[in-house]
Amino acid sequence: xxxxxxxxxxxxxxxxxxxxxxxxSGLELxxxxxxxxxxxxxxxxxxxAEQLDAMREAxxxxxxxxxxxxxxxxxxxxxxxxYSMAGGVAISTIMAKTVPATLELSLVALFFSTILGCSLGVxxxxxxxxxxxxxxxxxxxxxxxxxxxFFGLVAILLFAIELKWLPVGGRLMPHYExxxxxxxxxxxxxxxxxxMMTAGAxxxxxxxxxxxxxxxxxxxxxxxxxxxxxxxxxxxxRVALTPVVVLIGFRLPLLIGGSTxxxxxxxxxxxxSMFIRSVRGSDYPLVMTxxxxxxxxxxxxxxxxxxxxxxxxxxxxxxxx
Amino acid sequence: MAQTSLDKKFDQIRKREEEKxxxxxxxxxxxxxxLNNRLAVVGLIIFTIIILASLFxxxxxxxxxxxxxxRSMRQAPSFDHWFGTDxxxxxxxxxxxxxxxxxxxxxxxxxxxxxxxxIAVGCYAGYKGGWIDVIALRVSEIFMSFPQIILVLLLVSIxxxxxxxxxxxxxxxxxxxxxxxxxxxxxxxxxxxxxxxLRSFGLSTFTICYKHMLPNALSxxxxxxxxxxxxxxxxxxxxxxxxxxVPLNIPTWGNILNVAQDILVLQNYWWMWGPVGIVIxxxxxxxxxxxxxxxxxxxxxxxx
Numbered sequence: 366x367x368x369x370x371x372x373x374x375x376x377x378x379x380x381x382x383x384x385x386x387x388x389x390s391g392l393e394l395x396x397x398x399x400x401x402x403x404x405x406x407x408x409x410x411x412x413x414a415e416q417l418d419a420m421r422e423a424x425x426x427x428x429x430x431x432x433x434x435x436x437x438x439x440x441x442x443x444x445x446x447x448y449s450m451a452g453g454v455a456i457s458t459i460m461a462k463t464v465p466a467t468l469e470l471s472l473v474a475l476f477f478s479t480i481l482g483c484s485l486g487v488x489x490x491x492x493x494x495x496x497x498x499x500x501x502x503x504x505x506x507x508x509x510x511x512x513x514x515f516f517g518l519v520a521i522l523l524f525a526i527e528l529k530w531l532p533v534g535g536r537l538m539p540h541y542e543x544x545x546x547x548x549x550x551x552x553x554x555x556x557x558x559x560x561m562m563t564a565g566a567x568x569x570x571x572x573x574x575x576x577x578x579x580x581x582x583x584x585x586x587x588x589x590x591x592x593x594x595x596x597x598x599x600x601x602x603r604v605a606l607t608p609v610v611v612l613i614g615f616r617l618p619l620l621i622g623g624s625t626x627x628x629x630x631x632x633x634x635x636x637x638s639m640f641i642r643s644v645r646g647s648d649y650p651l652v653m654t655x656x657x658x659x660x661x662x663x664x665x666x667x668x669x670x671x672x673x674x675x676x677x678x679x680x681x682x683x684x685x686x
Numbered sequence: 687m688a689q690t691s692l693d694k695k696f697d698q699i700r701k702r703e704e705e706k707x708x709x710x711x712x713x714x715x716x717x718x719x720x721l722n723n724r725l726a727v728v729g730l731i732i733f734t735i736i737i738l739a740s741l742f743x744x745x746x747x748x749x750x751x752x753x754x755x756x757r758s759m760r761q762a763p764s765f766d767h768w769f770g771t772d773x774x775x776x777x778x779x780x781x782x783x784x785x786x787x788x789x790x791x792x793x794x795x796x797x798x799x800x801x802x803x804x805i806a807v808g809c810y811a812g813y814k815g816g817w818i819d820v821i822a823l824r825v826s827e828i829f830m831s832f833p834q835i836i837l838v839l840l841l842v843s844i845x846x847x848x849x850x851x852x853x854x855x856x857x858x859x860x861x862x863x864x865x866x867x868x869x870x871x872x873x874x875x876x877x878x879x880x881x882x883x884l885r886s887f888g889l890s891t892f893t894i895c896y897k898h899m900l901p902n903a904l905s906x907x908x909x910x911x912x913x914x915x916x917x918x919x920x921x922x923x924x925x926x927x928x929x930x931x932v933p934l935n936i937p938t939w940g941n942i943l944n945v946a947q948d949i950l951v952l953q954n955y956w957w958m959w960g961p962v963g964i965v966i967x968x969x970x971x972x973x974x975x976x977x978x979x980x981x982x983x984x985x986x987x988x989x990x
Binding site for chain 2: 507519526617619621643652656659660664
């Protein structure tokens with residue numbers, strides 16, 4: 366087991382290193398440098414090339430690419446993420462503000478979509494071939510075909526504008542600060558996100574449950590005269606659910622992608638809408654840091670999944686050696 | 687001798703042979719299985735209608751998708767303007783038709799091109815193995831460590847927005863999946879006896895992997911092309927909705943939807959964004975149905 370984890374870590378760190386280098390090079394290819402962003406358009410006409418060079422030297426921008434990358438990387442590891450070009454706010458401050466909002470939205474959506482997806486998938490598997498199963502399958506297809514932002518817009522129009530049940534967007538209203546005041550704001554975005562992610566979980570739970578139901582221990586349980594619901598729930602469902610737990614990790618990239626656009630639609634002040642704003646404003650340091658953070662999260666999640674799968678299923682780790 | 691059921695079956699077959707009813711049925715098993723899948727057929731029909739409608743857009747609509755007509759702005763759907771007009775008086779139905787051209791071109795084009803790249807690399811690397819395979823695998827892993835939309839947005843911010851850039855970015859982010867699929871198929875085909883036979887005949891590596899092995903790997907690849915077409919169309923719509931996809935002067939489905947970011951449009955002018963959203967959803971749903979039908983009809987493990 367230790368060797369297996371060591372092997373995975375041996376891939377994990379070089380991967381992160383290479384990606385950070387590539388992303389930093391991408392930043393280098395983007396037009397302009399830090400100095401050109403600091404100078405306001407009015408000043409640009411009066412400033413001379415020598416002054417610009419002096420500024421570059423002062424900020425260390427005349428050093429070689431590799432040196433600058435190394436400085437950036439070492440300060441990044443120490444937790445200094447640099448500054449955003451829009452307003453010069455420290456990126457760590459922006460992160461501290463936006464990450465909790467995104468986590469809140471994503472976890473709620475993950476919770477609902479997993480519960481909904483698993484139960485619908487199991488129902489679908491138990492009633493295989495029936496009308497319920499077929500309509501759930503078609504509904505699942507529709508779920509992956511409708512653009513999430515369009516679904517979000519329709520939900521806003523219906524529940525926020527027409528029926529006025531819920532707010533149009535945002536996370537906190539001014540002067541409303543208790544947990545209870547915040548619930549109406551999270552309902553729409555999290556449910557829309559959850560519904561969009563339910564389809565994948567449902568499909569997975571269905572096939573996993575069908576797999577389990579065909580196994581011999583289910584036949585044994587039935588032949589003992591156990592009531593059908595006990596067979597399905599206690600014996601089938603419990604076994605089928607183990608890979609579904611792993612699925613939660615696999616759905617992370619999907620969750621990130623979905624939450625990015627949904628946050629924008631609902632003006633949710635999270636990391637996704639911040640990312641979109643930074644791409645729009647060509648705020649490269651922020652774009653770079655946020656995308657690297659996402660890569661770090663995805664790679665860590667897949668590392669954790671690999672280790673978990675190896676813990677559950679010894680064939681995985683033995684097969685590698 | 688008593689006639690067994692097998693004899694009866696054989697008699698039936700002989701009878702049909704004599705009546706020459708066999709020659710009528712020429713459809714392959716894959717085609718007939720696909721045609722038996724009702725959803726896939728419905729999907730294919732609507733898919734064809736939408737594509738034809740976009741191709742022949744100038745014949746179907748008297749309006750110019752770009753022409754601004756301020757006298758007829760923000761009109762609700764009527765007989766003259768089926769989907770109404772937008773804030774600058776352009777006919778929304780015409781824009782949806784012309785937008786379909788670009789959106790479908792981007793989706794289908796990127797899916798096919800990324801498949802070409804993925805297959806070209808995957809076939810060779812999967813068959814040959816060695817350092818080429820190791821490098822390609824690592825490179826595809828790098829691309830797959832990003833959540834797709836994040837990588838696309840990152841690349842958009844580096845390269846800037848244009849139709850060409852967007853397709854290049856889609857190919858760059860999409861080839862990895864195709865590569866892995868082609869590679870996995872090649873790895874299992876590599877051990878087949880006919881491949882060993884070809885090798886012992888002294889055929890070149892290129893001939894073996896592209897001419898003899900690739901056709902046996904095509905059906906899962908076809909399914910994957912369909913499904914990634916759906917995905918690319920959705921991604922394009924999402925990006926253009928955010929104003930980060932195709933430049934706004936080119937009508938695409940996503941760009942038409944872009945106006946819905948304005949809460950006033952969302953509230954008062956549903957026809958500017960509702961119909962086009964439904965068209966995208968229906969089109970992508972059809973593509974997914976086709977993909978599913980293809981998978982069911984070509985998957986040998988499901989043939990019975």
